Amino acid sequence: MKFFVDTADLDEIREASAWGALDGVTTNPTLYARIGGKLADFPEHIRRICALVPGPVSAESTAAGRKEIVREGRELAALAPNVVVKVPVTVEGLAATRVLADEGIRVNMTLCFTVPQAILAARAGARYVSPFVGRYDDIAEDGVDRLEDIVVALGNYDLSDCGPGGESIEVIAASIRSAHHVTQAALVGADIATVPFAVLRKCLSHPLTDKGLEAFNKDWEKVKNA
Numbered sequence: 086m087k088f089f090v091d092t093a094d095l096d097e098i099r100e101a102s103a104w105g106a107l108d109g110v111t112t113n114p115t116l117y118a119r120i121g122g123k124l125a126d127f128p129e130h131i132r133r134i135c136a137l138v139p140g141p142v143s144a145e146s147t148a149a150g151r152k153e154i155v156r157e158g159r160e161l162a163a164l165a166p167n168v169v170v171k172v173p174v175t176v177e178g179l180a181a182t183r184v185l186a187d188e189g190i191r192v193n194m195t196l197c198f199t200v201p202q203a204i205l206a207a208r209a210g211a212r213y214v215s216p217f218v219g220r221y222d223d224i225a226e227d228g229v230d231r232l233e234d235i236v237v238a239l240g241n242y243d244l245s246d247c248g249p250g251g252e253s254i255e256v257i258a259a260s261i262r263s264a265h266h267v268t269q270a271a272l273v274g275a276d277i278a279t280v281p282f283a284v285l286r287k288c289l290s291h292p293l294t295d296k297g298l299e300a301f302n303k304d305w306e307k308v309k310n311a
């Protein structure tokens with residue numbers, strides 16, 4: 086499973102990238118608002134992220150109609166070669182995805198909650214689809230089970246006749262809230278997990294690792310003083 090970081094914060098992206106295990110970045114309007122982002126700075130901000138991480142960087146379209154999504158998608162894709170245009174799985178989003186995919190622009194269909202949405206995303210040529218795990222948990226449903234349904238359903242088919250991009254669609258486990266979600270995403274076969282920076286840090290933390298390290302350090306002090 087590949088790791089993306091789910092943030093628009095340049096410091097977090099820089100640090101996660103320095104760990105040497107980062108494959109890409111996902112952003113959304115909420116994450117950009119959270120860092121105090123301004124509309125006029127958005128294109129430059131996406132360019133900066135793309136310069137930090139060579140892998141795919143999802144930048145979300147906020148347009149409503151298909152023509153506007155296509156126009157915005159083209160603009161976003163022109164910012165850097167590693168931009169992936171994030172488009173919601175709606176009727177308008179699907180129609181726009183087909184146009185963008187036919188032009189060779191990679192699309193990540195977001196806000197995906199069901200198997201039909203994921204299959205339609207693949208048929209329309211989305212290169213990525215993002216089932217949201219945590220938001221299902223928020224409404225007392227099992228988000229990991231729904232993610233697994235999507236992984237299994239897409240795996241049931243030969244996708245070679247899907248729109249361009251769809252034939253090699255990858256499932257991004259999104260709305261990840263804990264290291265446990267990351268474990269579950271890996272176990273059910275998600276291709277990618279996009280993980281908030283704080284959760285990524287937690288993925289590397291375990292009390293037994295800390296305890297073991299403390300003991301090794303203590304014993305090494307004994308060796309140095311022997």
Ligand code: E4P
Nearest residue numbers: 091111112113220259260261
């Ligand atoms: C996915 O690409 C989204 O940016 C993100 O994972 C949403 O997560 P949330 O439900 O925690 O807002």
